[in-house]
Amino acid sequence: MMATINAGTSSVRGKVIIVTGAASGIGHATCELFAAQGAKVVVADLNQVGIDTLVGDIEKSGGTANAFQFDVSDAAQCQRLVQHAVKTFGRLDVLVHAAGICKPRPLLELSNEEWCQTLRVNLDGTFFLTRDVGKVMATQKSGTMILLTSDRGVFGSIDYAHYAASKGGMIALTKSLALALGQYNVTVNGLNPGMTDTPLARGANPTNWDAKVASDVLGKASMPEEIAQTMLFLAGPGGQYTTGQILGTRIRHGQ
Numbered sequence: 001m002m003a004t005i006n007a008g009t010s011s012v013r014g015k016v017i018i019v020t021g022a023a024s025g026i027g028h029a030t031c032e033l034f035a036a037q038g039a040k041v042v043v044a045d046l047n048q049v050g051i052d053t054l055v056g057d058i059e060k061s062g063g064t065a066n067a068f069q070f071d072v073s074d075a076a077q078c079q080r081l082v083q084h085a086v087k088t089f090g091r092l093d094v095l096v097h098a099a100g101i102c103k104p105r106p107l108l109e110l111s112n113e114e115w116c117q118t119l120r121v122n123l124d125g126t127f128f129l130t131r132d133v134g135k136v137m138a139t140q141k142s143g144t145m146i147l148l149t150s151d152r153g154v155f156g157s158i159d160y161a162h163y164a165a166s167k168g169g170m171i172a173l174t175k176s177l178a179l180a181l182g183q184y185n186v187t188v189n190g191l192n193p194g195m196t197d198t199p200l201a202r203g204a205n206p207t208n209w210d211a212k213v214a215s216d217v218l219g220k221a222s223m224p225e226e227i228a229q230t231m232l233f234l235a236g237p238g239g240q241y242t243t244g245q246i247l248g249t250r251i252r253h254g255q
């Protein structure tokens, strides 16, 4: 259930934000929070029903949102998403890029197709999208991007080597974007959300969810709404001198 809009003092009131992966989990919660704070939200995902439902809910609560169905692994569709956001709302202030896939498979059993699909969606897609967002923000001389990366991209993984490689690539891309775009007053950061209770995380840990949660340093999974609050901080004044950083939400036990 969305909060009623009460964005009088919000730092993102009136800002234009694209959220990818908006139909589920962290992206969905981010759309709800930023809309409740008075941002104009482009709700983007593969899942048409999911984004239409969310836009309806945001509008019913008095917020401003617009649905755009796209596949992040297609460069032309990423370009159309960015053009759509600028055409609809006149500018682009924030990108939260949460679209991604994570399917477990032991490293030695990984097929070429599984490897390529994960790299295509998670890494190639991030490049296609951030390149086009970067051009708009560089021209505006302002903007911020927050990319959902992962601890696995730092530490590696036995059963998610393809996912870990894609997230490691995203981390390097985050730093490269920050270096390239700092001169244009554009900041770019990665956020490793830690174990967060979403369909992706539950699907990646189908038999050992409770044990995984128990091993978390706080003894619980974060909720998507809590990760959305971290994004709100990064997109607001608190994050304005932070760029090229990969933020984790909590310490992990030894690998």
Ligand SMILES: NC(=O)c1ccc[n+]([C@@H]2O[C@H](COP(=O)([O-])OP(=O)(O)OC[C@H]3O[C@@H](n4cnc5c(N)ncnc54)[C@H](O)[C@@H]3O)[C@@H](O)[C@H]2O)c1
Binding pocket: 020, 021, 022, 023, 024, 025, 026, 027, 044, 045, 046, 047, 070, 071, 072, 073, 097, 098, 099, 100, 101, 102, 121, 148, 149, 150, 151, 192, 193, 194, 195, 196, 197, 198, 199, 200, 201
């Ligand atoms: N949940 C966690 O514990 C966790 C941990 C580390 C990193 N992450 C990262 O956070 C991000 C969000 O994850 P989540 O847990 O909210 O996942 P989720 O599965 O709940 O949501 C992901 C969304 O991405 C969309 N999507 C998938 N492929 C797409 C494509 N080709 N084009 C457009 N949209 C597409 C899906 O339709 C879905 O709505 C992902 O990048 C994930 O790797 C999540």
